[in-house]
Every structure is written in structure tokens, then in C-alpha cells.
Amino acid sequence: MKAAEIRQTFLKFFESKGHQIVASSPVVPGDDPTLLFTNAGMNQFKDVFLGFDKRSYSRATTSQKCIRAGGKHNDLDNVGYTARHHTFFEMLGNFSFGDYFKKDAIAYAWELLTVNFGLPADKLWVTVYSEDDEAYEIWNKTVGVPAERIVRIGDNKGARYMSDNFWMMGDTGPCGPCTEIFYDHGPDVAGGPPGSAEQDGDRYIEIWNNVFMQFNRTEDGVMHPLPKPSVDTGMGLERLAAVLQHVHSNYEIDTFVNLLAAAKSAVDAAGGGDCDKDSPSLKVIADHIRACSFTVVDGVIPGNAGRGYVLRRIARRAIRHGYKLGARTPFFHKLVAALSAEMGEAYPELRQAQARVTEVLRVEEERFFQTIATGMEILEAALAKGGNVDGDTAFKLHDTYGFPVDLTADVCRERGVTVDEARFNELLEEQKNRARAAGKFKMAQGLAYSGVATEFHGYEHLVCETSKVTAIYVDGAQVDAAQAGDDAVIVLDHTPFYAESGGQAGDSGELRNGTTRVVVADTLKIQADVFGHHGQVVEGSVKVGDIFTARVDAERRAKTVRNHSATHLMHKALREVLGAHVQQKGSLVNAERTRFDFAHNAPMTAEQIKEIEAIVNAEILANAAATAKVMALDDAQKTGAMMLFGEKYGDNVRVLSIGSSKELCGGTHVKATGDIGLFKIVAEGGVAAGIRRVEAVTGENALAYLQSLEATVQAAAQTLKTSPADLEGRLHAVLDQIKSLEKELTAAKSKLASAQGDELMAQAVDVKGIKVLAARLEGADAKTLRETMDKLKDKLKTAAIVLAAVDGDKVQIAAGVTADSVGKVKAGELVNFVAQQVGGKGGGKPDMAMAGGTQPAGVAAALASVAGWVGERV
Ligand SMILES: Nc1ncnc2c1ncn2[C@@H]1O[C@H](COP(=O)(O)OP(=O)(O)OP(=O)(O)O)[C@@H](O)[C@H]1O
Numbered sequence: 002m003k004a005a006e007i008r009q010t011f012l013k014f015f016e017s018k019g020h021q022i023v024a025s026s027p028v029v030p031g032d033d034p035t036l037l038f039t040n041a042g043m044n045q046f047k048d049v050f051l052g053f054d055k056r057s058y059s060r061a062t063t064s065q066k067c068i069r070a071g072g073k074h075n076d077l078d079n080v081g082y083t084a085r086h087h088t089f090f091e092m093l094g095n096f097s098f099g100d101y102f103k104k105d106a107i108a109y110a111w112e113l114l115t116v117n118f119g120l121p122a123d124k125l126w127v128t129v130y131s132e133d134d135e136a137y138e139i140w141n142k143t144v145g146v147p148a149e150r151i152v153r154i155g156d157n158k159g160a161r162y163m164s165d166n167f168w169m170m171g172d173t174g175p176c177g178p179c180t181e182i183f184y185d186h187g188p189d190v191a192g193g194p195p196g197s198a199e200q201d202g203d204r205y206i207e208i209w210n211n212v213f214m215q216f217n218r219t220e221d222g223v224m225h226p227l228p229k230p231s232v233d234t235g236m237g238l239e240r241l242a243a244v245l246q247h248v249h250s251n252y253e254i255d256t257f258v259n260l261l262a263a264a265k266s267a268v269d270a271a272g273g274g275d276c277d278k279d280s281p282s283l284k285v286i287a288d289h290i291r292a293c294s295f296t297v298v299d300g301v302i303p304g305n306a307g308r309g310y311v312l313r314r315i316a317r318r319a320i321r322h323g324y325k326l327g328a329r330t331p332f333f334h335k336l337v338a339a340l341s342a343e344m345g346e347a348y349p350e351l352r353q354a355q356a357r358v359t360e361v362l363r364v365e366e367e368r369f370f371q372t373i374a375t376g377m378e379i380l381e382a383a384l385a386k387g388g389n390v391d392g393d394t395a396f397k398l399h400d401t402y403g404f405p406v407d408l409t410a411d412v413c414r415e416r417g418v419t420v421d422e423a424r425f426n427e428l429l430e431e432q433k434n435r436a437r438a439a440g441k442f443k444m445a446q447g448l449a450y451s452g453v454a455t456e457f458h459g460y461e462h463l464v465c466e467t468s469k470v471t472a473i474y475v476d477g478a479q480v481d482a483a484q485a486g487d488d489a490v491i492v493l494d495h496t497p498f499y500a501e502s503g504g505q506a507g508d509s510g511e512l513r514n515g516t517t518r519v520v521v522a523d524t525l526k527i528q529a530d531v532f533g534h535h536g537q538v539v540e541g542s543v544k545v546g547d548i549f550t551a552r553v554d555a556e557r558r559a560k561t562v563r564n565h566s567a568t569h570l571m572h573k574a575l576r577e578v579l580g581a582h583v584q585q586k587g588s589l590v591n592a593e594r595t596r597f598d599f600a601h602n603a604p605m606t607a608e609q610i611k612e613i614e615a616i617v618n619a620e621i622l623a624n625a626a627a628t629a630k631v632m633a634l635d636d637a638q639k640t641g642a643m644m645l646f647g648e649k650y651g652d653n654v655r656v657l658s659i660g661s662s663k664e665l666c667g668g669t670h671v672k673a674t675g676d677i678g679l680f681k682i683v684a685e686g687g688v689a690a691g692i693r694r695v696e697a698v699t700g701e702n703a704l705a706y707l708q709s710l711e712a713t714v715q716a717a718a719q720t721l722k723t724s725p726a727d728l729e730g731r732l733h734a735v736l737d738q739i740k741s742l743e744k745e746l747t748a749a750k751s752k753l754a755s756a757q758g759d760e761l762m763a764q765a766v767d768v769k770g771i772k773v774l775a776a777r778l779e780g781a782d783a784k785t786l787r788e789t790m791d792k793l794k795d796k797l798k799t800a801a802i803v804l805a806a807v808d809g810d811k812v813q814i815a816a817g818v819t820a821d822s823v824g825k826v827k828a829g830e831l832v833n834f835v836a837q838q839v840g841g842k843g844g845g846k847p848d849m850a851m852a853g854g855t856q857p858a859g860v861a862a863a864l865a866s867v868a869g870w871v872g873e874r875v
């Protein structure tokens with residue numbers, strides 16, 4: 002029976018049992034952020050199980066495209082090593098939404114397998130969840146599976162994931178105990194029955210899982226019962242096909258035969274010669290082309306994060322396996338056609354997208370082929386040293402050569418060694434922190450480059466007339482040419498543009514030749530000595546090999562330089578004023594300002610800030626020349642130049658002397674301190690425990706800052722009808738005046754309220770010996786309400802009182818009961834009774850309570866109801 006026929010038989014069987022045949026959902030779940038890829042047939046019914054969504058049917062059956070290469074269900078590392086795992090596979094499933102439960106589900110499964118598919122009963126084993134006696138009894142008594150082929154699994158109750166026989170879609174979502182059906186492929190294959198120590202072998206293969214959905218697991222780990230117990234099952238089409246086609250491995254079934262042949266000929270044509278047709282690498286490639294193609298069909302493209310990165314990892318892994326077999330040019334994308342021929346009928350969306358999928362994979366493949374050879378050489382060299390591969394090598398492979406760490410691990414596994422992933426992750430984390438600190442994601446990250454390094458001429462010149470283009474990237478892909486309108490990164494053989502580093506922002510400017518003009522917005526390092534000029538081609542076009550005049554935006558550079566040089570002087574001054582413990586923790590210098598983080602435990606005082614400003618500005622006035630000298634690190638140390646603790650320096654370093662400061666620095670600087678013009682600190686604060694941040698401006702920015710402060714002072718003086726010099730005295734006078742006005746106002750308010758209170762007394766009515774007063778107190782705030790209440794209680798003696806005040810659409814209510822009546826009437830209950838009628842609620846003590854409301858229109862009726870309410874209680 003071919004796979005297509007198996008799929009049909011399954012769906013038709015369940016259709017005959019009243020199930021609706023539903024189409025597969027995409028492999029990219031549309032609206033479920035908890036899920037990277039569709040990993041089971043039940044995914045598209047998640048909300049139905051949870052009771053949030055209703056369908057016209059209560060039974061459904063599907064053949065679902067699934068990907069298990071990330072998240073909770075990840076089989077990427079199994080592919081190539083077991084006979085039964087794919088990254089992409091088809092899951093056949095039947096579902097009951099609060100309709101049938103264990104008994105029918107088990108009976109259907111048994112009938113389909115033993116009757117329709119004709120499997121011998123004695124080759125089938127089942128497992129049940131350890132505590133599920135009900136399922137055990139059904140298998141044993143109703144179906145008649147002998148006890149020796151029923152295994153109870155899952156005793157580790159405390160474990161986070163319970164056990165194998167408790168199925169979960171992810172950390173959250175529908176879940177429940179399950180029963181699994183295994184097929185025994187016979188003694189020729191290694192492996193033991195489920196529950197035994199050898200269960201992970203390939204002899205007893207799980208073909209079908211029936212989950213009894215009973216709970217929804219929420220983020221806090223709590224299992225909430227579902228509205229109705231349901232059934233969710235999943236059977237791997239490829240595994241069932243292997244059984245029915247009497248082969249042991251999934252890779253021997255009909256759908257893989259042509260795909261494997263296509264993989265072999267593509268690899269052979271790309272340099273493999275005549276590779277071994279039984280190589281596990283071909284299986285990996287055949288598996289991965291399915292996962293990659295179906296992912297691209299659903300809109301994913303290779304990238305550095307999320308789904309895009311999973312796709313990239315799968316694709317590059319496949320490419321590496323081809324490389325291992327000898328392929329030296331792109332071959333992988335060529336398999337899309339073979340896949341489409343195989344599966345395009347069952348999944349027409351694949352056929353439709355065939356050209357696009359091929360193109361997307363081709364671009365990714367060409368990109369990786371640029372670096373794979375060098376990367377593999379580095380990896381081979383590391384492996385040749387013997388022992389495990391260190392995290393630094395793995396990181397370099399990842400960072401510079403585009404080797405995802407699991408790819409490196411895959412190679413290591415073939416050689417029986419491992420990768421130091423802990424160290425790798427540490428380095429990755431450090432890199433992320435650096436990128437975060439720089440405040441932006443580098444456009445250039447992940448760009449591969451091999452070619453001449455960029456020579457930097459920007460210390461002496463702001464213009465180079467013969468800069469040659471050595472590489473161009475558009476949308477992250479290397480190209481031969483960029484056209485007008487393209488957002489491009491251009492690498493030059495020499496350049497006056499400073500590339501972002503050491504905290505100094507990259508230069509902007511333009512590249513020009515003949516009719517071509519590129520506006521460069523930023524310059525960044527693709528590698529340590531390869532500069533990417535990032536910007537837009539606004540006129541003409543750029544080709545590799547073109548010669549340009551590269552011109553730095555001189556004004557922006559000058560501003561940046563002033564801020565950078567001032568940073569050095571400030572660093573020195575901070576150490577003078579605060580102490581030698583001051584250590585640079587980070588810095589960011591651009592045309593606007595300098596931001597400097599340093600280790601220090603207390604906020605700087607206003608005095609200290611002034612002192613630092615004075616020191617730096619004195620250095621500026623001295624107008625000392627700045628000099629830079631490149632020398633050996635040892636010699637630099639002897640000069641006493643400041644170095645950053647923990648920073649790795651090369652053998653030769655640049656020592657920058659400016660004023661009384663001497664520091665190692667690769668940045669660009671003023672010619673003499675006087676060029677800085679003026680220095681002003683504008684902000685000081687804490688960023689983390691023991692780390693302070695100071696921000697400062699220089700030159701025209703400092704002037705602009707002071708001018709805007711002056712303008713603010715002038716405007717304030719004008720408003721207060723005085724001069725800036727007298728502003729402070731005038732402000733004190735105004736504040737005193739406000740204070741005395743407030744006093745007068747309070748006195749007037751309470752006088753007014755008590756006058757109102759006196760008038761209200763007359764409105765009190767007698768209810769069985771208690772005086773009941775319910776009235777509005779116009780214009781009162783909470784305090785006045787409370788004060789008036791106290792006075793009224795004093796005067797009325799035996800009383801229950803409600804006072805209400807309306808302000809806009811807010812209602813304030815106070816209820817008070819005199820001490821002799823709290824046994825009968827509680828102020829808390831009274832206030833709540835009234836508040837509920839005006840859209841609020843409240844409560845409080847038996848003698849005094851407050852509440853708020855939102856419906857002023859209901860106040861009159863609410864007050865009118867008070868006497869009746871009290872009457873019922875006395
Ligand atoms: N990676 C895979 N490749 C092919 N088929 C799979 C894969 N994962 C699961 N299946 C099939 O889907 C069915 C239901 O999925 P389930 O989540 O219960 O599998 P599983 O317990 O992860 O399988 P295994 O333990 O063998 O990895 C399985 O019984 C199997 O037939």
C-alpha cells in the first residue's frame with residue numbers, strides 16, 4: 002500500500018465513523034505564539050479542546066503536516082540516527098471534541114489497524130499511563146490484548162513533564178494521559194519493548210498515540226480540567242507506511258525512494274562523483290528538503306532568529322551533509338522539484354510555490370557555500386587536535402562562518418566528540434550584550450566576507466579618491482551589483498570612513514563616481530578589518546570593482562571627534578575627583594553627545610560635577626596638542642597609558658595623548674584640546690548596581706544646551722513678572738503666598754460644609770426611633786464629607802446618615818452610624834447598598850464607611866432608598 006493510499010484509507014475509515022475530514026493547517030501556526038511550528042494534528046483544534054471555539058462537528062480526522070525541529074517537540078538531532086524520526090512528517094489523526102472517549106477511541110484504533118490495514122495482532126504492543134486502569138481494562142478485557150503486551154508507563158509524578166505517557170503540546174495547553182501502540186519489527190533489529198532499558202532502539206516502534214485530553218496546563222503548571230474530556234490521536238504516516246510496506250526504516254518507503262535518488266544525483270553532479278547511495282547523509286538531506294520546503298511554502302525565510310533561524314539551521318545542516326559527500330556547489334535547492342513531484346498532489350500549495358521555494362533555498366545555499374569550506378577547515382583543524390571542540394572555536398564558526406552550533410555538534414557527533422556548548426552560549430550571550438549596549442542590531446551581522454581587508458585612512462583624511470568596491474550586500478545577501486534604490490552594504494579596499502568601534506559611532510557621508518551616488522548612513526565592521534558602508538544607492542549603480550571617491554560627512558565627524566576627545570579628558574577628571582577606582586564600563590560617542598559608564602558607588606554631587614566640568618574646560622583652554630603613537634603593547638604599558646581592564650589588545654596598540662590624559666584608543670580625535678570648544682555635563686544617574694552613567698556635550702551642542710537652559714529661565718522670569726536675576730526670590734515669595742492661600746481655603750471649606758450640615762439636619766426623618774438622613778453635600782471632597790458626617794452624628798445622636806457628593810462623573814459616598822445604633826445598622830453595608838445603585842461598591846467600619854460610584858444620575862434614587870433599607874433592619 003502506497004503512502005497516498007494509506008492516507009486515504011485512514012481518512013475514509015474515520016469518515017465512516019462520523020468524522021469530518023478537515024484539511025491540514027499550515028506548518029506555521031497562524032495565531033499561536035506559544036508554538037514555533039505545528040507539531041501535531043491537534044494544534045489547529047487547540048481552542049476547540051479548550052472550549053473557546055465551537056465547530057459544526059464533534060468528530061474530525063486529518064492528515065497534518067508537522068515539523069518537529071524546535072520547541073518542546075524537537076527531533077532534529079534524531080534525524081540520520083534513527084529509522085523513525087523526521088523533522089517533517091505527516092500525522093494522521095482522529096479527534097473527539099467532548100464526544101466519544103477512551104472506549105471508542107481504542108476500539109476504532111484496533112479495528113483500523115487489524116482489520117482495514119490487516120496488521121497481525123501479535124505484533125502490536127500497547128502502553129498505558131501507569132494510573133489509567135480504565136485504559137488498561139479496555140485493552141485487556143474488551144479488545145483482548147494479553148497482559149504481557151500491555152505496559153504501564155510513567156511513575157515519575159513529580160517530574161515536570163510527568164512521563165512519556167502523558168502527552169503535552171507544549172509547556173501550556175491541552176494535555177492528558179495517553180495510550181500508545183507499538184509495532185514489533187522483529188528480532189533482526191536492535192531494541193527492546195516499551196518501558197525496557199532498550200526501548201529507544203528501532204525494533205519496537207511507536208506508531209500511534211491516543212491522547213485522552215482532560216486538562217489544560219497553564220503557565221503556573223496547574224492542570225485545569227477541560228470542559229469535556231476529549232480524544233486526540235496521532236499516527237505517523239511514514240512509520241505506518243514502513244510497517245505496511247514491510248520495510249524497517251521510514252526512509253525505505255515509497256515517498257522517499259525517488260527523493261533519495263534525486264538527492265544522490267544532485268550531490269553527485271555538484272562534486273560528489275558517485276557517492277554511497279546508502280549514506281545516512283542522503284537520508285538527512287531527503288528529510289531536510291521536506292522540512293525546508295514546507296516551511297518556505299508557509300512564508301518563512303532563512304534568518305537569524307525564530308522560525309527563520311530554525312529553517313536556516315535545517316538547511317545548512319543538509320548542505321553540510323552534501324558537502325561531506327563531496328558537493329562543492331549548490332545542490333540542495335534542486336531537490337524542490339523532486340519533492341514537488343512526489344508530494345505536490347497531496348499538498349497543491351507546494352506545487353504552486355515550487356519556483357519561489359527553489360529560489361529562496363538557492364540564495365541561502367549560495368550564501369553558505371561561500372563560507373562552508375573555510376569553516377570546515379577550521380573545524381577539521383580543531384578536531385585534528387583531538388578531544389572535544391572548544392566553545393571558542395564553535396563560536397567563531399557560528400559568528401564568522403555561519404555554522405549554527407547544532408551543525409558543529411552534528412559533525413562532532415559523527416567523530417564521537419562533543420562541543421563545549423556552555424562556553425559557546427557564554428560567548429553568544431556576551432556578544433548579545435555588546436550589541437544591546439551599542440543600542441542597535443548590527444546590519445552587518447551574519448554577512449560573510451572573504452577578500453582583502455579594508456585599509457583605514459580616516460585618521461589623516463576625510464576623502465579618498467580611489468576607493469575600490471570589494472563586496473556588496475543587499476538584504477543580507479552578497480550580490481555583484483546594487484541599483485538605485487537599493488539599501489546596500491558596500492565594502493571598500495581603503496576608506497576614510499571610521500567604522501563603529503570602541504564606542505565611537507561609524508561615519509556617514511557619500512560615495513561618488515561619474516553618475517553614481519551612494520548616501521552612507523553608517524559604517525560598521527563586518528569583520529575586525531573589513532568595513533561595511535551602509536546606505537542607499539540614490540543614483541546610478543554600484544558594481545564590485547568600481548572605484549569611488551569616498552567622502553566623510555566632515556561636520557558630523559568633527560562633532561563626534563570633539564565628544565570622543567572630551568570623553569578621554571572626562572575619564573581622567575573623574576579619576577581625579579572621585580578616585581582611582583573609577584573604571585570605564587562602557588561608552589558611546591556620537592555627534593550628539595558622549596555617554597560614559599563607570600564603576601562608582603554613589604551618585605555624584607553637584608559640587609563634584611562642577612569640579613569635573615572645570616577640570617575638563619581648563620584642559621580645553623590650555624589647547625594642548627593631541628598625539629597618537631602606535632607601539633608595542635609592552636612599550637605602551639611603560640608610558641602609563643590607561644588601559645581597559647579585561648579588554649583584549651593586539652600586539653601593537655595606539656596610545657592617544659591628549660592634555661594630561663593618556664589612553665589606548667583606536668578612535669578619531671581633535672588636533673588640540675581647544676578644538677573641543679566647551680564641555681558640559683548634562684546628566685548623571687545609575688544604570689546598575691555600582692555603575693554610574695554620565696552624559697556630556699561639547700562644542701556647539703554645549704552652547705545650544707546652555708542657551709536652551711537660559712531660554713527656560715527667561716521664560717519663567719517673564720511669567721513671574723521679574724528678571725532672571727531675581728527669579729529665585731520671586732519664586733519663594735510665590736510659594737509663601739500659595740501656602741497661606743491654602744490655609745484660608747481649608748478654613749472656608751469647612752465653614753461652608755458645616756453650614757450646609759446644619760441645614761441638612763432638618764431633612765432627617767425618624768425611622769422607628771433612629772434618625773435617618775440621606776442627602777447631597779454639594780462641592781464637598783472626601784475630607785469635608787467625613788468632617789460633616791462627624792458633626793451630624795454628634796448633633797443627631799441616634800442616627801444613620803448617608804452623604805453624597807458629585808464631581809463630574811464621579812460620586813463620593815459616606816455612610817455613618819452613631820455608636821448606639823451600630824448593633825442594628827452597619828455603615829459598611831449601608832454604603833455598599835447605596836454605592837451599588839450608582840455603579841460602585843465599598844465598605845468600611847460599622848460606624849463610618851466610604852465608597853465611590855460612576856453614575857451620578859442614580860444618586861437621587863439611591864439616597865431615597867436609604868430610609869426603607871434602614872427600616873427593614875430596626
Ligand atoms: N519526528 C517524527 N517523525 C516521524 N513521525 C513521528 C515523529 N514524531 C512523532 N511521530 C509520529 O506521530 C505520532 C504521535 O506523536 P507523539 O508526540 O506521540 O510521538 P513521540 O512520542 O514524540 O514519538 P517518539 O517517542 O517515537 O519520538 C507518533 O506515534 C509517531 O507515529
Ligand SMILES: [Zn+2]
Pocket residue numbers: 503565569665666667668
Ligand atoms: Zn577613545
